[in-house]
Amino acid sequence: MRPVELGHRKDHPLEMTFHSHPYYEIFFFHSGRCNYVIGPNVYSLSPGDLILMHGMTLHTPNPDTRVPYVRSMIHFQPEFLHEFMNRKYIAPLLRPFEELRNYRLQTGARKDEVERLLADMAALQDSPEERAYERFLLRFIDLLYVVGELCRSPMAADAVDGVRSEREHHVQRVIDFIESHYAEDFSMEDVERELHVSRHYLARVFKAWTGWTVFQFLYQRRINQAKTLFLVDGELSVSEVSERVGFKHLSHFSRVFKQWEGCAPEQYKRSLAASPRSWRS
């Protein structure tokens, strides 16, 4: 797998699943309507929006299927930059990602520039010509510069977050609640008590906005945390991790983990031990 990859630009079923991966990601939204959940934040995206992510943050788009949904995704391994350029140029390029905040940027006047770079990258990535991938990487570095400049411009940053609808507000509050209580005993009654809104209504609004049920979201959060724990501390037992992320019964954890990850927790743990990931350092 190449260190930098530009993703498909058309609808892709795989991307609809809630996911996390050990890469940095740049997501650019060309057109359509889409709600996006990134870690603890929810966004209504507009064309021209660009999102920066550390891949281990849970993220999922929920596009409106009535309008064409076009976007680009770039996954990259940050350490590839070290092979490609002098150390002193690297830090500012990675800073936006390393702050570990998941940024939504509005490209505004620079939308065309970003789209041109992405189009070039798409063409070069598929090109059989000699040096095409090197030229692809140069466009990518240029894109990182543009991103860095956008981050520094206060207007583009997420600080100016437009007016939120009541529903979006509810969804955000549910996610906030999950974020702070996912490792504890969790029930919809608690959410209802905390938010003073009927659990039935919340469940419906949540599903409509995110495309996920509250519990699907909760489990993803727990499983993601479990994966992180396995990565950080290989000594932890499966039952220890199960308890720490909020499952009361190992049996339940095991089942849910397998359901989402495709393998049992113990197996996942072993696979990590077999192939240590370089990005951990």
Place this chain on the structure above:
DNA sequence: CTAGCAACAGAAACTCATAA
């Protein structure tokens, strides 16, 4: 037209016992 609540059937999640 949107926000909100309640009830209910069916789906899924939880729990316990037990096997590997």
Place this chain on the structure above:
DNA sequence: TTATGAGTTTCTGTTGCTAG
């Protein structure tokens, strides 16, 4: 120690309602 089978409990999605 971890995973799975099966019965019980809880949640989800739908329908229908009220109120602004």
